[in-house]
Amino acid sequence: MPYVVTDLCAGCRYTECVSVCPVECFHIDDSMTYIDPTNCIDCGGCVPVCPVGAIKAAHKLPADKLEWIEINRRRAAETPVVTSRLPPLPGADERKAMILR
Amino acid sequence: MAQSIVVGACPHDCPDTCSILTTVEDGKAIAVRGNPDHPFTRGRLCVKVNNYEERVYSDQRVLYPLRRVGPKGSGSFARISWDEAVGEIAARWKAIIAESGAEAILPYSYLGTQGIINGLNVGDPLFNKLGASVSERTFCDSASCTAYMMTIGHTPGVDPESFVHSKYIILWACNTLSTNSHHWPFIEKAKKSGAKLVVIDPVRTRTAALADWHLQIRPGTDCALALAMIHVVIKEQLIDRDYIDKHTIGFDELAARASTYTPEFAASETGIPAEDIIRLAREYATTPPAVVRIGVAVERHAGGGQTVRAIACLPALIGAWKHVGGGLLQLPIWAFPVNWPNLMRPDLQPAKMRVINTWRLGAALTGDLPEGPPIRSLFVYNANPMAMVTEQDRLERGLAREDLFTVVSEHFLTDTAKYADIVLPATTQLEQKDIMFSWGHLYLSYNNPAIAPLGEAVSNTELFRRLAAAMDIDDPFFLRSDDEMIEASMDWTSPALRGISLEQLKKTGFARLSLQHPDEWAPHRDGNFPTPSGKCEFKSSIAEGGNFVVPLFRQGYGADQAGDPVDPLPHYIAPNESPMTAPAEAERYPLSLISPKSHALLNSNYGNLPAQQVLAGEQQMVVLHPEDAASRGIVAGAPIRVFNHRGSFEAFATLSADVMRGVVVAPAGYWHRSNRKGATVHAVTPPAYADLGRAPTFSDVLVQVATA
Numbered sequence: 097m098p099y100v101v102t103d104l105c106a107g108c109r110y111t112e113c114v115s116v117c118p119v120e121c122f123h124i125d126d127s128m129t130y131i132d133p134t135n136c137i138d139c140g141g142c143v144p145v146c147p148v149g150a151i152k153a154a155h156k157l158p159a160d161k162l163e164w165i166e167i168n169r170r171r172a173a174e175t176p177v178v179t180s181r182l183p184p185l186p187g188a189d190e191r192k193a194m195i196l197r
Numbered sequence: 198m199a200q201s202i203v204v205g206a207c208p209h210d211c212p213d214t215c216s217i218l219t220t221v222e223d224g225k226a227i228a229v230r231g232n233p234d235h236p237f238t239r240g241r242l243c244v245k246v247n248n249y250e251e252r253v254y255s256d257q258r259v260l261y262p263l264r265r266v267g268p269k270g271s272g273s274f275a276r277i278s279w280d281e282a283v284g285e286i287a288a289r290w291k292a293i294i295a296e297s298g299a300e301a302i303l304p305y306s307y308l309g310t311q312g313i314i315n316g317l318n319v320g321d322p323l324f325n326k327l328g329a330s331v332s333e334r335t336f337c338d339s340a341s342c343t344a345y346m347m348t349i350g351h352t353p354g355v356d357p358e359s360f361v362h363s364k365y366i367i368l369w370a371c372n373t374l375s376t377n378s379h380h381w382p383f384i385e386k387a388k389k390s391g392a393k394l395v396v397i398d399p400v401r402t403r404t405a406a407l408a409d410w411h412l413q414i415r416p417g418t419d420c421a422l423a424l425a426m427i428h429v430v431i432k433e434q435l436i437d438r439d440y441i442d443k444h445t446i447g448f449d450e451l452a453a454r455a456s457t458y459t460p461e462f463a464a465s466e467t468g469i470p471a472e473d474i475i476r477l478a479r480e481y482a483t484t485p486p487a488v489v490r491i492g493v494a495v496e497r498h499a500g501g502g503q504t505v506r507a508i509a510c511l512p513a514l515i516g517a518w519k520h521v522g523g524g525l526l527q528l529p530i531w532a533f534p535v536n537w538p539n540l541m542r543p544d545l546q547p548a549k550m551r552v553i554n555t556w557r558l559g560a561a562l563t564g565d566l567p568e569g570p571p572i573r574s575l576f577v578y579n580a581n582p583m584a585m586v587t588e589q590d591r592l593e594r595g596l597a598r599e600d601l602f603t604v605v606s607e608h609f610l611t612d613t614a615k616y617a618d619i620v621l622p623a624t625t626q627l628e629q630k631d632i633m634f635s636w637g638h639l640y641l642s643y644n645n646p647a648i649a650p651l652g653e654a655v656s657n658t659e660l661f662r663r664l665a666a667a668m669d670i671d672d673p674f675f676l677r678s679d680d681e682m683i684e685a686s687m688d689w690t691s692p693a694l695r696g697i698s699l700e701q702l703k704k705t706g707f708a709r710l711s712l713q714h715p716d717e718w719a720p721h722r723d724g725n726f727p728t729p730s731g732k733c734e735f736k737s738s739i740a741e742g743g744n745f746v747v748p749l750f751r752q753g754y755g756a757d758q759a760g761d762p763v764d765p766l767p768h769y770i771a772p773n774e775s776p777m778t779a780p781a782e783a784e785r786y787p788l789s790l791i792s793p794k795s796h797a798l799l800n801s802n803y804g805n806l807p808a809q810q811v812l813a814g815e816q817q818m819v820v821l822h823p824e825d826a827a828s829r830g831i832v833a834g835a836p837i838r839v840f841n842h843r844g845s846f847e848a849f850a851t852l853s854a855d856v857m858r859g860v861v862v863a864p865a866g867y868w869h870r871s872n873r874k875g876a877t878v879h880a881v882t883p884p885a886y887a888d889l890g891r892a893p894t895f896s897d898v899l900v901q902v903a904t905a
Contacts, residue, residue: 116233116240118381119374119407137374137403138797138812140248141241144230155811 098136099143100157101129102164104150104195108188113142113151115181123171124178127185132172133165148195199223203647204232204706207246208315208626209799210308210337212637213379215242216707217249219627219647226250226627226648235707236358237379237638245799248808253625253651257609257805260652263620269597272615279653279663282619287667289602290327290574297570299328300551305558307336309579309802310623312631312644313535314682315657320578321752322542323661326670330572333554333751333891336585338636340496340892341527342747344505347737347763347889349513350727353532355488355524357638358715361386362522365484367395369508370419371492372402375796377637380490387522393484395477397422399791400820400862401855412477413857416789417498417772417897418467422474423507424769425463427455429478430514436482437516444724445513447736447766454766466771468857482515486523494793498897500770502744502889506737507767513733518721530636531727532710534691542674543753552757556884556893559588562595574602578623578657583612584801584868587882587895590844606660609805612869622654629656630679632686632702639710641687641694643702658682740765746890759891770888774899776859782899786841788825790861791896792878798866805868813864815871817878819848820862821902826852829902836873836905839863841898844880847873847905861900873905 098121101113105128113129114122121135122142131142131151143151154165200222207215216232229249233240242249262282267273293301304324310316317334324332345351360366360383373381381404388394388409396408397419405411414422430436431452441448460471460478467474481487489511495504509525517523538544551569553561561572575596586592596603596616605617614620628650633642650656655663658679665675677685687694695711702708712718724731729738743760776783794800795813803809819839821831831837833852838845839861848863856862863878882895 118239118241118378118385120385137378138244139241139378140244141231143247144228145240153808155808 098133098138098154099131099140099151100154100164100168101131102150102152102161104148105129107191108148108184110147110184110188111178111182112145112147114178116141116145120177120179122178123175125171125175129178130168130171130175133169148192203645205626205644205647206633206642206706207242208310208312209245209802210311211799212377212635213237214633214635214637214642215246215379216642217242221647224648226253232706235640237640239379239382243378244797244812245803245809249627251808252608252806253627255806258651259607259610259620259622260654261622262653265618269599270616272610274620282621283663283667286604286619286664290668293573294327297573300330301570301573302327302329303553303561303572303575304329304332305555305575305577305582306332306579307334307555309581310626310657312633313540313686314679315629315631316579318540319657320661321540322545322675323665325542325545325752327668328547328550331550331552331752331754333552333746335746335750335891335893336555338493338496338528339746339750339890340502340887341491341493341505343745343890344502345509345527346747347734347739348506348509349525349733351531352720352727353529353639355522355526356715356718357526357529358383359522359718360384360488361390362716363387363486363488364392365481365487366392367397367481367489368404369397369489369491370495371490372398372404372793374403376492376794380637393480399857399860412469412473415466415468415775415857416791416860417500417775419495420500420504420507420769421458421463421466422469423504423511424455424458424767425460425474426478426481427451427507427510427514428458429460429475430482431455433479435479436514440513440516440519444721445733445735446730447734450766451510451735454768458769485517486520487515487517488523488526490526494896496887496892498894499773499885499887501887501892503767503770510733510735510767518719521717521719524721528636529639530634532639532693532712533634533641534688534693535634536686536688537749538753539685541753543748546754550754552751552754554891556587556886556891558582558586559591559595560884562598562601563591572601576604577613578606578660581611581613581801584804584877585865585879587879587884587893588843589876589879606657611801621660622652623660624650624654624656628654630683632683639712640707641697641702641710642707645703645706735766737765744889763889772897773883773885773894774897779899786899786901788859788861788900788902790839790863790881790898790900792863792865792882795864795866798864801866801868804866805871817846817848817867817872818851818864820851820853820856822856822858822860823852823854824858826850829904831902831904837902838905839881839900839902841881841900843883844876846876846878846880861902
């Protein structure tokens, strides 16, 4: 049961997670990243580096976020791997300020 | 809210020894993370440790000394004071020593905590001084250490960071992503620069799945493959004649020996086609820099020691050591100038001691002893033998003896602690101070305590200070503070520590040993092997003295070694238990069981903790090939019984074609209390030693599996 990116990532997509992941398990679309559960080695290195706290261990997800386990699995299969950090999406810093307030 | 970050180091028996940053808020640890500044840790921990604070604050922690109040093994305890606990231990030990001699006391420990002052040797000075039985601890890499000494000496070998320069990487019996995961980025970087990654493993592990080439090998036959590689590189003149002439001894004898180990012979043993073996040897010899990383699993069968001997010959044959990123990696621990005699104090030993091997604990406690008095007291720390030792049934009978006075120092009421008369509360790494070596990289680490000890938990160093005082030992050595012990634990004048001060180390948490940079490190470019000849000894001069365990694993005691004769040239020893070598037994028990490390458990650590149980399962994991399952009417998730003439355990079946047909995978570390019917994998594993260093053979086992 690996780690899961939740919708808190959508609109920010800081990709700090990508720089710490040792196994290239992050995939990406226009709005956010996803973790490929078959590659993830459960190390949790991505959790503390996410500026908005979007990544959680699957077994610690609250009930209203459980759907993200399946969404990560599906979207990781449909989207390309991202291997290095990208600039965040426009407006990410403002959004982060809102989330962390 | 006062928040601070404390730099420490992971305490576990793992090659990665990560630098850990603990966030402390108002005296409480609220989070741990990997140190982003550490070149090997690189900002992340692992599945075992990434929630370490949950281990520290688990409601299962033992926080006060306990005395047994029910029958042995009932798990009924009552709180007592430290004074009562230590007083009772000392009174019992003094009586036992007076009546039966100190050898009736047996310490039992390993690397539950790996710190230099709280780890492997912390109890050795006391038990050496008392003259108790010596605990010969050959859990891990003991066959390898002996084989290394016989072949290339105790060299750190290739720097794991130098792998970025390698062009041909063989991970041999090593599931890097589960058990050495911080090495992976260096391997991946090499791959991206064009290196070929080969994994040799009976199982298509996570690591094997990412390899360019996975060679699936029958358990316990790796030596045949290594010898056939030697055969091919010599026969096809792929050797480095100049390197061999200058820096090795025994080449002609090795060539003669290897001539019989043809690829066809190895194919019949390993199950790997002969043409693949030839291709592997050719590619390995002609793609410099070529490097082999061996995992501990390679030694856990009858011929484990000779397997490491044969593999350790390969790099010298092809001159791999001449290149940065070429050679062999297993135990860089030898680079650390640890002051082992000061930690073990063998000088305090009586001239003659009784040695009891850790794999024979069940036998020792049930009266099967080579000599001397019966064991009347067992002192366990840094270990959980009920989960990790062979002959589980017999061990349980021994621990259940009402007349055995058992003391266990622990974080939790483990399967072993449940049988104790006295349980003592031990601190976790966040509550103690230590200095750390690594057996997987070249950084010395310092563990600052992040929080005060919980309850009345004490570090192992403090535990042994209290015990020494209670045993009326007035030698000031036994009263030294942790700081004094840390200061004395290393040879600070060694060139490897040049420029490293303890004060600075406390602040940074880590320092790279003062060795050449990983981009330059080629320790045997010009030979200089730490062997008696200074050369790579294909024909070992040390073998003449017979089989031995390095004194580091036996409290520094050098006498009374196994001594059985050792052929000075590498040779193949087939598994004790395989359908080919034990056909009669295989009629009843046709499947080969291997017991690797679990992905989410660290030996038996975390077997009781919820987050890791989510990943590893609470129950003993058993993986079967779907065809082996189908022929037995077993479906995925079905309750099964795994058994042989030694015993049995139950589990729920996992089916996967990642496992070879004919092989059963059952990782060790699961706790009895959470397992179906109690017993776990070590109920079926043998007490037999491997050929060298008294390593275990728990991946050299025949079993049968049936629905339960």
